[in-house]
Structure formats: C-alpha cells, structure tokens
Amino acid sequence: xxPTLLILAAGMGSRxxxxxxxxxxxxxxxxxxxxxxxxAIRAGFGxxxxxxxxxxxxxxxxxFDAKLKGKIEIDYVYQELDMLPDGYTLPEGREKxxxxxxxxxxxxxxxxxxxxxxxxxxxxxxxAYKVMAQFLTQSENSNEYSMVGYQLKETLSDFGSVxxxxxxxxxxxxxxxxxxxxxxxxxxxxxxxxxxxxxxxPLTGNEIASMNNWGFKPSIFVELEKRFAKFLKTEIDKPxxxxxxxxVVFDLIDDKVATVKVLEANSPWFGVTYKEDKxxxxxxxxxxxxxxxYPEKLWE
Numbered sequence: 001x002x003p004t005l006l007i008l009a010a011g012m013g014s015r016x017x018x019x020x021x022x023x024x025x026x027x028x029x030x031x032x033x034x035x036x037x038x039x040a041i042r043a044g045f046g047x048x049x050x051x052x053x054x055x056x057x058x059x060x061x062x063x064f065d066a067k068l069k070g071k072i073e074i075d076y077v078y079q080e081l082d083m084l085p086d087g088y089t090l091p092e093g094r095e096k097x098x099x100x101x102x103x104x105x106x107x108x109x110x111x112x113x114x115x116x117x118x119x120x121x122x123x124x125x126x127x128a129y130k131v132m133a134q135f136l137t138q139s140e141n142s143n144e145y146s147m148v149g150y151q152l153k154e155t156l157s158d159f160g161s162v163x164x165x166x167x168x169x170x171x172x173x174x175x176x177x178x179x180x181x182x183x184x185x186x187x188x189x190x191x192x193x194x195x196x197x198x199x200x201x202p203l204t205g206n207e208i209a210s211m212n213n214w215g216f217k218p219s220i221f222v223e224l225e226k227r228f229a230k231f232l233k234t235e236i237d238k239p240x241x242x243x244x245x246x247x248v249v250f251d252l253i254d255d256k257v258a259t260v261k262v263l264e265a266n267s268p269w270f271g272v273t274y275k276e277d278k279x280x281x282x283x284x285x286x287x288x289x290x291x292x293x294y295p296e297k298l299w300e
Contacts, residue, residue: 001113002046003136005129007033008103008212009052009060009120010079022063023121023272025281027289030298031063032123032272035285037072038298040116043129044137047073049110050120051103054078067299079106085229091237098228099242100212105228108221114139117245118213123281124148125267126293132215135263139217145249146215146261147175150269152184153191153205159276161185161194165210165246166203167262175253175260178210178246208262210246211269215261223252 022031037048048068052060057076068074079097082090083106097103104117114136118124128148135146149167156162161183168177183194184203193201227248235241252258270284271277289296 001137002044003133003215004047004049004111004113004115005037005040005045006049006051006104006107006111006115006117007036007120008100008117009033009050009056010097010103011120022059023278025272025278026285026298028297032281033064033120034298035123035294036118036120036129037064037068038294039124039126039129040133041072042126043133045072045116045129045133047075047113049075049077049107049115051077051079051107054080071299075110077107077110079103084232085225088229088232088236091239094239096240096242100245101224101231101243101248102228104216104245105221105224108225111221112218114215114217116213116215119211119271121273122211122213122269122271123284124211124213124269125265127267128213128263128265131263131265132213135215135261139215139261141259142217142219143258144261145217145220145252145258146263147210147249148213148215148265148267149208149262150211150265150267151205152203152207152209155209155211155269156184156186156191157273157277158186158280159274162273167208167210169208169262173262175249175262177253178250180244180246212245214245214249215263219258223257224248227251 050060081094116132163182164184165178166181167175169175181193185192191203191205193203231243249260270281272281288294
C-alpha cells in the first residue's frame with residue numbers, strides 16, 4: 001500500500017500577510033507545495049490530501065487539479081471552526097483554527113493508509129520524503145510513528161522569531177521529549193530562546209527541531225478524537241487555544257501508547273514565515289534547479 005501525503009494548508013499565514021500556501025517561489029510560478037508533491041511522487045507516495053478551509057478550495061483546485069491529473073491521486077479535506085465533537089458548540093467570536101492536531105483529525109475519513117503529515121509552506125528536501133516513505137512502507141507496528149528532524153540552526157529566519165519543537169531522542173533514535181519553544185531568534189551568531197517571562201536561554205543550534213514532518217498510521221485518528229474532546233473541556237472558551245500535534249505526540253509517548261522514530265534526512269529545510277523570507281527561498285530553489293535536483297519546469 002502506497003503512503004499518503006497529507007498537506008496542512010488551512011492556516012491564514014498571519015505573520016506572512018496572505019495566503020502563503022500558494023505563493024509562487026519557483027521560476028514558473030510553482031509554490032513550495034509543488035516541490036513537496038513532486039518529491040513525494042518520486043519517493044513513492046500514492047495520494048495527496050490537502051487540508052484547507054473551504055474558502056480556499058477554488059484557489060487550490062485551480063492551481064493543482066489540472067497539473068497533477070494522472071500523476072497522483074488528489075483529495076481535499078476542509079478544516080472548519082465548527083467541526084467539533086458531539087456536545088460541543090463553536091464559541092461566539094472564535095476566529096483562530098483549532099491547531100494542527102485538529103487539522104489532521106479532520107482527515108480521518110479520507111486517509112486509511114500510513115501517511116506523512118506536514119506543513120504547506122515548508123520546503124523539506126527530497127531525501128525527507130524518501131526516508132519517510134521507507135519508514136511508512138516498512139514499519140509494521142500500527143503504533144510506531146516517525147518524525148523527520150532538522151538541526152535547529154538550519155530552521156531559523158533572519159527576519160523575526162520562530163517557534164520550534166526541540167526534541168530529545170534516545171540512543172535507538174526514539175523520540176523521548178518535545179519542548180515547544182515559542183520564541184527563538186538569531187542575534188548575530190548567537191541563537192536565543194526568549195521565555196514568556198522575558199528571560200533568555202542560549203541555544204547551540206545543534207538541537208534537533210521538529211518541523212511538523214510526521215509519519216503516522218491510521219491508529220492516530222482514534223487518539224486524536226479522544227484527546228481533542230478532552231482538550232475542548234478546558235480550552236474551548238479560550239479564543240487563541242490550539243491543539244498542537246507535537247504536544248499530542250509527546251503525550252502519546254509519555255502514556256506509552258506509541259513510539260516515534262526520529263528520521264535523519266540530511267535535507268535542506270527552508271520556509272516562508274515572513275514575507276522577507278521569500279527572496280531567500282527563491283534563491284535556494286534556483287540553486288537546487290541549477291544543481292539538477294529539480295527540472296526548471298516542474299510539471300512538464
């Protein structure tokens with residue numbers, strides 16, 4: 001069974017200032033998503049599922065349906081604020097999505113095979129899809145998941161702070177802990193984590209960061225349903241509350257429900273957190289094209 005690529009694309013990109021999921025960065029108008037799907041196809045993925053808001057549907061279908069026809073199966077899943085378990089009602093004034101864990105949960109009826117869930121606006125590199133596809137096709141334990149890790153120093157922006165899940169793994173490469181670090185920034189050659197109280201902690205840059213590139217089996221949906229209902233009991237009336245997939249993964253590890261293998265891709269990562277990141281991303285993609293990693297016209 002070929003694995004599925006699940007692309008999380010329902011966020012609005014508030015720091016970026018627009019619908020960055022389809023922002024052109026390639027020489028012929030390609031978005032980062034195009035390169036993700038291209039890499040997934042050549043790694044052996046059989047289907048791509050976009051998680052989007054219904055209001056984005058026309059823009060996504062216009063951009064992707066025709067050029068992907070015959071290359072990979074396509075499906076769309078909508079993440080909407082009112083998609084809540086029985087017994088819960090959307091609070092008045094809620095505007096923020098419920099988070100990445102809720103986004104993945106919205107795909108439970110569309111995904112029945114092992115799958116890779118990742119961000120729409122992150123470039124993960126060709127080898128990330130290769131090692132993930134190998135894991136998803138070879139791992140036989142329904143409760144063994146995976147994560148592609150990157151060195152923290154390779155994941156920062158020159159134009160503002162970022163949030164990252166800092167990971168610890170044991171000697172066998174199994175994830176032990178994720179610390180959600182919400183404000184990390186460069187200062188010259190230094191890397192600093194700024195805590196909620198304003199205190200600062202220096203980081204080496206060699207820490208392993210989760211960039212939301214996860215390998216899951218369908219068993220994750222059962223856990224997400226249970227844990228999202230539990231989350232809503234205490235968080236539903238908080239207008240900015242979100243359920244993050246790294247927090248769920250840590251809880252699953254802590255509860256000994258699942259294990260998570262940290263995969264090393266040795267691939268470049270870059271993304272467009274801020275508008276100022278876009279020229280850097282374009283430069284990086286053009287360099288990869290010049291090296292022969294990608295054709296100049298991706299879908300011809």
